[in-house]
Amino acid sequence: xxxxxxxxYGYANHIRTYVQARPAGEPxxxxxxxxxxxxxxxxxxxxxxxxxxxxxxxxxxxxxxxRVQKGVYGRAADTAFGRVAPNTDEVMAALLLRDGxxxxxxxxxxTLLNSVGLCTWMPKDIHITxxxxxxxxxxxxxxxxxxxxxxxxxxxxxxxxxxGTIEAMERYPVDAERPDEVLxxxxxxxxxxNERLIWFARKYFGRRTLLRTIDVALGDIRI
Numbered sequence: 001x002x003x004x005x006x007x008x009y010g011y012a013n014h015i016r017t018y019v020q021a022r023p024a025g026e027p028x029x030x031x032x033x034x035x036x037x038x039x040x041x042x043x044x045x046x047x048x049x050x051x052x053x054x055x056x057x058x059x060x061x062x063x064x065x066x067r068v069q070k071g072v073y074g075r076a077a078d079t080a081f082g083r084v085a086p087n088t089d090e091v092m093a094a095l096l097l098r099d100g101x102x103x104x105x106x107x108x109x110x111t112l113l114n115s116v117g118l119c120t121w122m123p124k125d126i127h128i129t130x131x132x133x134x135x136x137x138x139x140x141x142x143x144x145x146x147x148x149x150x151x152x153x154x155x156x157x158x159x160x161x162x163x164g165t166i167e168a169m170e171r172y173p174v175d176a177e178r179p180d181e182v183l184x185x186x187x188x189x190x191x192x193x194n195e196r197l198i199w200f201a202r203k204y205f206g207r208r209t210l211l212r213t214i215d216v217a218l219g220d221i222r223i
Contacts, residue, residue: 007041014041015052016064018036019033022075024074024076024077024084025086025090026074026091026094027068027072027073027074027092027094028065028072029073030049030052030071030072033052033056056073063076064076068086068088068138072092074087088141089126092141092143095132095135096135096143096145097128097130099132102153102154103153103154103157104132104151104152105148105152106164107161108129108164108168111125112165113172113174116182117176118165118174118175118179119174119175119176126142126144127144128143128144128146129147131152133145133147148160156200158190158191159197161190162190162197163197163200163213165183166213167209169212170209187216195217198214
């Protein structure tokens with residue numbers, strides 16, 4: 001009995017430490033917590049999942065975690081003004097943008113235009129192009145997910161995002177005084193190879209976007 005109690009305490013303490021180490025706004029997946037528990041204590045996966053579910057619920061009941069959707073939680077942040085619940089949009093956006101250390105998506109559409117300074121108006125929804133476009137978005141979350149032209153990864157994301165910027169300029173209002181300068185800064189900042197940029201545009205995007213991309217790559221920008 002003592003050994004079982006000791007193990008239970010060790011499991012609970014480990015899960016709580018794991019959760020507290022996650023930054024506020026970072027999605028906490030029960031599957032990832034269970035995998036970590038199984039690896040750390042050398043227990044089987046099914047047992048680790050059951051232990052994780054029990055302890056995650058306890059942390060949720062205490063207000064330390066907030067359930068975003070099944071299997072996805074966000075950590076509440078302790079501030080000088082008390083405990084603050086995680087922002088559902090922020091947690092879901094992080095889940096759609098990254099899978100652990102891997103990039104699986106990028107901000108797109110009017111959200112992207114605003115973030116790079118091409119428009120000053122703030123869209124209500126966060127637009128994200130993501131490999132996880134099939135993931136269910138919680139009711140009330142201000143997020144729109146879009147299917148990528150090809151799976152997004154660490155290697156191609158800056159090219160897809162750059163062409164996505166050009167494509168978004170065709171669909172949404174742009175009120176920057178010098179959009180060409182903004183685009184040049186993006187190419188320079190992201191160390192974009194012009195030939196590869198044009199290759200992506202030619203292979204995966206429409207003719208209009210391709211022509212605009214060629215103009216951008218050649219420095220003859222006509223927006």
